[in-house]
Amino acid sequence: MNLEQVFESYKENIMPTYTKVPLVFVKGKGSKLWDIKGKEYLDFFPGWGVGNKGSKLWDIKGKEYLDFFPGWGVGNLGHCHPKVMDAVRDQISKLIFIPNNYHHVPQAKLAKEIVYWTYPAKVFFCNSGAEANEGAIKFARKFGKGRYEIITFEDSFHGRTLATLAATGQKKYQEGFAPLPEGFKTVKFNDLEAVKKALTDKTVAIMLELIQGEGGINIASKDFVHGIKKICEEKNLLLIVDEVQTGMGRTGRLFCYQHYGITPDIMTLAKALGGGLPIGMMVVKKEIADTLQPGMHASTFGGGPVICKAALASLTAIQKEKLLAKAQKTGEYLLEKLHKLRDRYPAINEVRGMGLMIGLDLNIPGKPLVEKCFEKGLLINCTHDTVIRLMPALNISIKEVDRAIDIIEKSLIEVLK
Ligand SMILES: *Cc1c(COP(=O)(O)O)cnc(C)c1O
Numbered sequence: 268m269n270l271e272q273v274f275e276s277y278k279e280n281i282m283p284t285y286t287k288v289p290l291v292f293v294k295g296k297g298s299k300l301w302d303i304k305g306k307e308y309l310d311f312f313p314g315w316g317v318g319n320k321g322s323k324l325w326d327i328k329g330k331e332y333l334d335f336f337p338g339w340g341v342g343n344l345g346h347c348h349p350k351v352m353d354a355v356r357d358q359i360s361k362l363i364f365i366p367n368n369y370h371h372v373p374q375a376k377l378a379k380e381i382v383y384w385t386y387p388a389k390v391f392f393c394n395s396g397a398e399a400n401e402g403a404i405k406f407a408r409k410f411g412k413g414r415y416e417i418i419t420f421e422d423s424f425h426g427r428t429l430a431t432l433a434a435t436g437q438k439k440y441q442e443g444f445a446p447l448p449e450g451f452k453t454v455k456f457n458d459l460e461a462v463k464k465a466l467t468d469k470t471v472a473i474m475l476e477l478i479q480g481e482g483g484i485n486i487a488s489k490d491f492v493h494g495i496k497k498i499c500e501e502k503n504l505l506l507i508v509d510e511v512q513t514g515m516g517r518t519g520r521l522f523c524y525q526h527y528g529i530t531p532d533i534m535t536l537a538k539a540l541g542g543g544l545p546i547g548m549m550v551v552k553k554e555i556a557d558t559l560q561p562g563m564h565a566s567t568f569g570g571g572p573v574i575c576k577a578a579l580a581s582l583t584a585i586q587k588e589k590l591l592a593k594a595q596k597t598g599e600y601l602l603e604k605l606h607k608l609r610d611r612y613p614a615i616n617e618v619r620g621m622g623l624m625i626g627l628d629l630n631i632p633g634k635p636l637v638e639k640c641f642e643k644g645l646l647i648n649c650t651h652d653t654v655i656r657l658m659p660a661l662n663i664s665i666k667e668v669d670r671a672i673d674i675i676e677k678s679l680i681e682v683l684k
Pocket residue numbers: 340394395396397398400424425426427476480481509510511512513537538
């Protein structure tokens with residue numbers, strides 16, 4: 268397919284649920300991506316006489332982009348990490364899929380590995396972040412034996428299924444989908460008093476992201492998190508930490524909760540866990556994990572062999588390539604550069620972040636800046652209208668960071684003109 272045919276197929280055959288940038292990518296490596304629109308040729312002898320349609324051809328090597336938001340949080344290893352590719356190739360040639368009424372080795376290994384790096388727990392495998400959170404919500408209700416209310420937070424994001432949408436503290440995503448499942452109370456983030464006021468004898472859990480990603484890179488304060496943990500212990504509530512975006516080294520620790528010195532009762536994972544392939548997981552504290560018994564919850568594709576092998580390879584790469592230390596160091600460097608930009612451009616309100624999860628809070632709309640950066644070959648994201656979200660691969664090089672900063676500054680100057 269050429270560029271026009273791709274666009275045509277999307278228009279005719281795919282539901283328009285995404286705001287799309289008119290770019291078609293064909294290849295990725297590390298923090299680089301190439302689009303389909305290579306050099307354009309006017310073909311005056313198409314197909315040696317075969318081609319009677321259209322006169323344009325593009326070569327495969329398109330424009331190169333630096334990806335500072337790989338896979339919307341999926342690409343912690345960048346694109347096409349060779350070890351993940353090898354693992355997938357190897358597994359796919361042996362056994363592609365085994366349903367969850369049997370056992371297989373990659374699933375056993377991955378579960379063991381995750382529990383090793385977290386806390387005494389048992390895991391449940393699924394396919395996405397929403398599904399992991401949906402599982403956590405169901406788990407809490409079963410655990411509650413009649414208690415069912417879950418406290419969640421303004422500007423949170425937990426997914427697009429009905430229950431996770433109800434948990435998500437953003438009206439704009441809920442509009443038009445009523446009635447949503449009951450039992451969620453949304454209160455102000457980083458406000459412990461608001462949490463206390465929302466407690467009732469029906470409360471069973473508190474669910475939060477330690478850094479709200481989609482909500483604009485809002486970081487939970489230590490006091491707030493410790494306060495919540497204390498409430499959970501006193502009232503026998505489950506602390507559900509959504510690490511779908513913050514997990515797998517994004518913040519400089521393997522999991523963000525490790526910065527806070529607390530342990531969740533349930534942690535949910537997805538996005539970067541599979542090294543680019545779809546997987547979700549719920550990690551439940553061991554002493555309560557048997558709450559869900561055979562038949563109570565399931566996912567057909569959850570934790571298949573190929574995806575588990577990919578996740579294992581990804582975890583190994585994070586350790587072997589010391590990507591946690593790297594994310595911390597590179598994150599500090601990037602933050603420092605951005606702070607310098609802020610000092611020079613009043614259009615930048617605030618810079619905040621942890622590891623390589625960084626937000627650039629503007630007092631102008633972010634979209635024009637994002638578009639200028641695209642033009643100059645840098646892919647970034649804007650969330651909450653004014654927050655530029657930077658989440659490059661953990662193995663991004665300093666040179667690439669410098670290039671990104673340069674493009675951001677040049678784009679900012681153009682936008683401010
Ligand atoms: C992306 C995201 C989700 C939803 O994950 P999907 O895989 O898209 O269902 C849930 N929680 C957080 C914090 C996220 O960033």
